[in-house]
Amino acid sequence: MTHNQFLYSGILKEIARLQNEMSRVFEDFPVEYDYPPINIWNNADNVLVHVEVPGLTAEQLDVTVSGETLTVSGERKAEQIENAVWHRRERKSGRFSKTIRLPFPVEADKVQAKLEQGILRLELPRSEADKPRKIAVKTA
Amino acid sequence: MWLTRNKEKENETVRETRDEAVEQSEPIRNEELSRLTPNVDIYEKDDVIYLAVDMPGVDKGAVELTLEKNVLTIEGRSSYSRPEGYGCSYAEFRPGVYRRSFTLNQEIDRENIEANLKDGVLTVVLKRLLPSKTKIEVH
Known part of the structure; x- marks a missing residue:
């Protein structure tokens, strides 16, 4: 794996992690507020x-x-x-x-x-x- | 409720379009974003119809108005995101794409639709076409 490819897969992993976090954060919504x-x-x-x-x-x-x-x-x-x-x-x-x-x-x-x-x-x-x-x- | 009301008010100038068909053919490009239905006020004064659409978190550049045949679609992408270095302890609103469609009837001037975004509220100005005043000379 070249340096760039490694960097790229690292970024993708980070994006996936953030997306997971976001969807977890915004998943459980109070129905009323x-x-x-x-x-x-x-x-x-x-x-x-x-x-x-x-x-x-x-x-x-x-x-x-x-x-x-x-x-x-x-x-x-x-x-x-x-x-x-x-x-x-x-x-x-x-x-x-x-x-x-x-x-x-x-x-x-x-x-x-x-x-x-x-x-x-x-x-x-x-x-x-x-x-x-x-x-x-x-x-x- | 609104659908049945639509039938009775066929000649209403601006009426909501249920956009299930549009939703299916045109999914949100980024699937991570939620689809949000913004609250809308519609009022009319002196042959001008105003639509006030709540779109908190939306920048000027992230608003799109499209008129396809007689359907006006208003879309705004919220730029609200998770603040860096913070965890969420409680949430009641989320980022997403605000979207709503309305059918305009023949009385609306399609060439002169204006929109202005201020403090998270989009105001759309629709003008009624005034009947052309062609004077018919009586000889």
Whole structure:
């Protein structure tokens, strides 16, 4: 096997592994959930919370964090168009509030939030006090 | 429900097309992606019909509108993916391809369909063809 072929099969394996992981991750879906839909990702230091809020602007969203609790609330206003005839109305509107428990307490003042393509992306760093600490072993 | 309503409202300007046939002949290119049915609002004002389609996670370049005969198909590919270096602890939404088809009736101007994507919402603007005002001279 040449170097390139080896590299290629390695990449394919990696792709297959990622696909497996993705399909496993997205396989078991709750049939019902409160609006808006939310995904939670984490590693040892951070938790990422992604919220689907198409059509909402940053001003219409409110995010509050306290310890291990995160609340995302806001209002999705229904289009008020004078003299409009409605043929179909499937998009949700009105006030919403969703509270979730995070995998660990976070530093509330270090939370970053951005809104892109209708997805709110929050990055919440784990609180320093909650992080596992390494204890130096002294030699006698 | 909608299918039966369709029969009653044959002359509706925009009605949903059940795209089972389309689905079979045209599978999603990347089979790993789920097919998602986006929520749609349709309203009309001053001879203009607006379709508002929720497509969170879709970039401008990933939206495709195709008009085949009288069927308008709206497709958007979500670029949402697993963040590198993170494991998933809970999930309620997934990446995929949003797709929906609508049948336009003869009153819609097919040459002037506009679409605009903002904050994960695609707005499609359809204009009604206004009856041509040919004045018939009475002698």
